[in-house]
Amino acid sequence: MNSPGMTTSGADSIDPVLAGLAGLAPTDTPDLTARLFDGWFRAASLIGPVWVAAGSDGVSFLRAAAELSEDDFRAAHRRRVGRPLRPADVVPEGLEAALRGDATARPRLDLRGLTDFQRDVLAATRTIPAGETRPYAWVAAEVGRPGAVRAAGTVLATNPVPLLVPCHRVVPSGGGVGTGAVGRYIFGTPAKQRLLRAEGAAIATSTPEEGSAR
């Protein structure tokens, strides 16, 4: 080293290499806040008020406000999605319409934290049109894992974005038409029946047959 000065500060100020290195610190730092944080807000939906978290890539988490306090929702989002939260300043495009039941509104979803299988199951479920239902076995077959009916059911039971991925349209085999056995739902079976009925799906409105709930 041919440091010309006797003290570090003196050397720093005149050594062209050190001066050049100091100049390598970028002056135009991007603000990563929007990329890191999800925004949270409360919205109206077909099943009542919901908490929603969404980031720049889309909606990441949705839960019923009747079931979780604000703090519980934020804690659940932290465990599930693992991103910091701040109050939202914008609501994702199409979200409010989708929550009101507008089938043409398709807000973007951020499902990065999920496994490929979970993402595939949710993507297949999202293709089921309003007014129709599919059995769990259809979803499993659709993602190329016909043996994984139970695993597909588990993914849907813990759907991070219910309503937006219409897991209520997936019913037990032999369920749906005429049987009244609509199966489990993250917001409860009565809510599932109400949603399907509101969409005009062919489910029995009374006298459910016994036995076929998966």
Add this chain to the structure above:
Amino acid sequence: MSTPTVDEATAPRADPDADRVVAALVRDLDDGFAELVRTYQGLVHAVALRTTGHRADAEDLAAEALLRAYRSLADHRASDDGVSGGGQIWLEDLAPRPWLLTIVVNTRRNQVRDAARRPRTDGATLPDEPVSGPSVEERAERREVGERLAALLAHLPETQRTAVVLRHVTDLPLTEVAAVLGCPVGTAKSHVSRGLARLRTLIDETGGL
């Protein structure tokens, strides 16, 4: 090496933001994390840029490292729900600046290792692939001093490069360079010196600055 210098290790410049950021994190994890991002994202990005050498990669690395930091903070907080209060003590003792930069360096190391196992197929430059061959010298002639230096930095061994970047690009005190590298201060100092010496040799070999 024989030049007498002020021993920086005995006079570390304290991080002026540490107390404020830690206090904010103790009050509220998410608000505190916003404060942490505002305070340190420039530094995190600078280190990410000078270790990856690519602007887009640097932003990805910075974001990934900050998210890992958030998850670590959340985990420590969750461990606080017990009776021990260990997470709170951990947080109050946290030196956020070297801790964050350690995560950046480790995240980068994981990315490089993963990329080596499974080469990228999207046409992007492989991380850490040294820019090599005559085209470098050719382009270097047209480059600003800074760009030349940045390109030459990429030729240093990883630890020396990290040491030089932390000490001389982001002006971190040696104690924190040592904390990030996970080595004694004397060893960190030697990594910086050897990195600088190597850099000077590379500069001379390629025609000076």
